[in-house]
Amino acid sequence: MTASLREPPLAAGIGLRAAHHGAVMASRPSVGWMEIHAENYLGGGAPRRVLAQVRRDLPVSVHGVGLSLGGAEGLDQAHLDRVAGLVAAIEPMLVSEHLAWSVAGGVYHNDLLPLPYTEESLGVVAGNVSRLQDRLRRRVLIENPSTYLRFDHSPIPEPAFLAALAQRTGCGILLDLNNIYVSAVNHGLDAVGYVDAIPADAVGELHLAGHHVAHEDGVTILIDDHGSSVCDAVWELHARAVRRFPDAPTLIEWDTAIPPLDRLVAEAKAADARRARALEHDDAAAA
Template identity: 50%
Template sequence: MSFAKLTGGVGIGLRHPHFAEILETKPELAFLEIHSENYFNPHGQSRYYLDQLMLQYPISCHGIGLSLGSSDPLSASHLMQLKDLVDHCQPVLISEHLSWGSINGQFFNDLLPLPYTQELLNHFSARVEQVQDILGRQILIENPSAYLQFSTVEMPEWALLNALVERTGCGLLLDLNNIYVSAMNLGFSSSEYLAEINANAVQEVHLAGFTRKVLPEGEILIDTHGSRVSDPVWHLYQSYLKANPTVATLIEWDSDIPPLSVLLEEQQKALVYG
């Protein structure tokens, strides 16, 4: 199962404060990425603006609420609303996370970590296949940021993602900021991760900022997506693009939303690296 890729180019995440300005100024962007759940209401203000913007830009749907790694059944209502949105805006990409966020019908405002085991791979693969069958589309799975590691780990994250691609035909969304944050927090090599991940499956790259926090036990990096992309992540990006020049790139900014001009500065910087 597949669909047309974006061929290179840099887009930005579409955020509410920028709706009107993007419509008015029409900046040159390869695509706009939306958080799917914010556009489920067909009569809401967000959907009103989306209907206008999708006439000018390709749209990517980035979900944060399916809770693919949960043991709860997938929400039928959530899936139907997502399908309605996908059918409506015909996005070039659809993505979700390697995480979970619900238990016993209760949802959390977090993307929580998973144990990288064969059991998890079996479970997650079945869920991805279920979603792809309902949508009639391939989805991308994004690597999470990590602050701890389960005591029982049967495979590294990249191996699990590669196996997931082989089993389900899904694609990958590679968040380079998340890789850097996880590598610094858990002590593995970002370069090894990028060397081992299935580059042919990667259709999109995310770039974002992190926050550095000093605790009594030591320093930790927090994936806040609330600042400019850090120099180490730019270096990872530059290295990755040398081998994968046609991957689509997104500037992601989710908290402390700045003026649109700041996102466009980051977008232009990514174009220079490309």
């Protein structure tokens, strides 16, 4: 079966940000779906009202940023319950979180912090992911992080760690192509090899975003600021990813210097056009 005969996945989506609450209330954005950060919608009032309308208009995905699934001290039950309450209330099409930790000693650091990829870490993350899936009674997707350092003892390559996590817990993978590229440049690793090492049946969503190019002591460091258009190298990874994971919908994230909604919608349309082209080339190559 060629990719073009498949049921097409949703058109690309965009992240819902508070800066666009007014615009999305005024008219439904012409995108396939929208994703929210769970932690921004755990209270009541205006944000929940906006979310309720968006949920009526479009498929919604809940993306957690604060569960600290890589935390050695386990999950915060109160926070887990609040996220579960939100998921129960809006019945999203997807739920996802990160391969990272953000809580230690009960303190929340507001960052997606890196893990050493060891058997011990795999046990910790798998335990937390299973607890999350049990609480939500559904499968979640786990996203690869962008990182700025590696530990000296980290014997498992990140894609192998994610594959093992998926196998052990039954979770899926949210593949962020910008994160792959950012980490690959920051650590001198192979981004294409990363995409190819991810098991094709595990990927349930793709993320795209822009990054900031910084230089430190003559070394290029990419900062994952979600503050610009997707760069060409990441588009190339995306083309490879849509051929390898044709059923996974794509999301555009933009969190810094957020442009008007129209610009984000245009970026999502660009992702749709590139996806279609990538699959055509795939068919041509197969013929």
